[in-house]
Amino acid sequence: MTAVSAIVECPQHPGTETALRCSRCETPICPRCLVQTPVGARCRSCARIVRSPIYTLTLSGYVRAGLACAVGGVVMGLIWGAILLPISFGFVGIFIGAGLAYAFTRVLDLATGRKRGPVVVTFAIAGICLAWATQLLFVPFDVARFGLLAVAVGAYLAYQNLRAV
Numbered sequence: 001m002t003a004v005s006a007i008v009e010c011p012q013h014p015g016t017e018t019a020l021r022c023s024r025c026e027t028p029i030c031p032r033c034l035v036q037t038p039v040g041a042r043c044r045s046c047a048r049i050v051r052s053p054i055y056t057l058t059l060s061g062y063v064r065a066g067l068a069c070a071v072g073g074v075v076m077g078l079i080w081g082a083i084l085l086p087i088s089f090g091f092v093g094i095f096i097g098a099g100l101a102y103a104f105t106r107v108l109d110l111a112t113g114r115k116r117g118p119v120v121v122t123f124a125i126a127g128i129c130l131a132w133a134t135q136l137l138f139v140p141f142d143v144a145r146f147g148l149l150a151v152a153v154g155a156y157l158a159y160q161n162l163r164a165v
């Protein structure tokens with residue numbers, strides 16, 4: 001394996017020299033062609049592939065993700081409030097947050113067909129917040145506020161899981 005990045009002329013812009021190559025198809029790309037994507041610098045045609053289909057939700061994808069988060073948030077909030085609440089204080093909140101992040105990653109994988117990106121992250125975080133709001137049915141805010149640690153941990157982990165491929 002030799003990692004020589006030869007300086008070549010950009011095929012799109014004759015006269016512009018570059019040593020950069022598209023991370024997918026290896027086509028030389030100059031700064032004018034380069035498109036930054038979550039998976040590295042790519043040429044324009046490969047950047048389009050990145051944008052769809054993994055990072056784009058169809059309308060039905062939005063509906064399914066919304067429903068999944070609404071139902072999942074309420075169900076997980078009920079479990080949290082009714083069963084897990086007595087142990088959801090202090091550091092245990094970290095585990096509950098991790099559990100919520102894992103659950104929403106799975107739920108959204110099913111609902112969207114393993115889509116990734118900021119939209120999916122937003123749905124997951126909305127679902128986690130809804131789970132927290134649902135457990136407010138069981139406990140006063142003074143107690144429920146301890147659960148905000150779980151929400152923060154869950155939101156962070158969901159972001160890590162779902163932001164990119």
Ligand SMILES: [Zn+2]
Nearest residue numbers: 022025043046
């Ligand atoms: Zn390319």
Ligand SMILES: [Zn+2]
Nearest residue numbers: 010013030033
């Ligand atoms: Zn170019």
